[in-house]
Amino acid sequence: MVVGLLSLDLHIPASDSLKDKRRVLRGLLDRLHNEFNVSAAEVGDNDVWRRGQIGVACVANDRAHADAVLQSALRLVESEDRLEVLRADMEWL
Numbered sequence: 153m154v155v156g157l158l159s160l161d162l163h164i165p166a167s168d169s170l171k172d173k174r175r176v177l178r179g180l181l182d183r184l185h186n187e188f189n190v191s192a193a194e195v196g197d198n199d200v201w202r203r204g205q206i207g208v209a210c211v212a213n214d215r216a217h218a219d220a221v222l223q224s225a226l227r228l229v230e231s232e233d234r235l236e237v238l239r240a241d242m243e244w245l
Contacts, residue, residue: 154244156218158208159195160229161239167201176234177204184208188225204235215244 167173177194184192188210196205208225212218222242230237 154212154215154218156210156222157243158222159241160206162204163236163238164202173201184225188221
């Protein structure tokens with residue numbers, strides 16, 4: 153069993169309130185879960201309007217599959233036009 157973790161620091165330039173930020177992140181987290189069957193949550197910068205940190209976890213039988221899922225999840229986040237990825241880190245357990 154392999155657990156892959158993807159940590160993302162995000163910039164949300166058009167967010168003018170925590171409500172705006174949560175709307176963008178909630179939609180993104182729901183898409184990640186629905187399209188890739190991963191666990192995803194906001195894990196930091198909870199009270200900062202234009203910044204966000206999310207974590208994505210994938211459990212798989214082998215590292216290659218987990219890596220492919222997390223790379224696809226990263227591409228989905230990078231394609232989102234309402235935010236910018238500042239940092240992306242992957243780790244394996």
